[in-house]
Amino acid sequence: MNIKFNHSVPVQLRFNDADSLGHINNSVYFSFYDLGKSEYFKVVRGKKLNTQDIDIVVVHAEVDFLAPVFLSDEIEVQTTVSEIGNKSFTLYQQITEKSTKKAKCVCKTVMVGFDFETQTSISISNEWRKAIEDFEGKRF
Secondary structure, three states: OOOOOOEEEEEOOOHHHEOOOOEEOHHHHHHHHHHHHHHHHHHHHOOOOOOOOOOEEEEEEEEEEOOOOEOOOOEEEEEEEEEEOOOEEEEEEEEEEOOOOOEEEEEEEEEEEEEOOOOEEOOOOHHHHHHHHHHHOOOO
16 A cells, blocks of 8 residues: 555654563554554644543554564654544554664554544544645645
């Protein structure tokens, strides 16, 4: 898949991220993707998000592990939005080796607009849509 990423964030690997086989445990990858998401949203919205600003939730995530990551690797998380619908948008992320840009793992996450007061899904706000489209340089 040929996807353009306008955002990446380096990940510092910690000793406790590794398992007994010597590679990064697959359960840790989701924390890397969360870091990528939060940093992406901060850049896209131009501000740190606080709990009052959050009107989206994760409803689906799927991951494909392509190659192991080891403690000696230098990695980064690349993030983009691949599509925006009425009530949801899809984040596409990958963990890559910094020097080669080789993908080690890819993740597709569906985010849904959500009203925490009524506990119901809502349309993606115009603020989110415009911020994402401006950052990505395209209309969805």
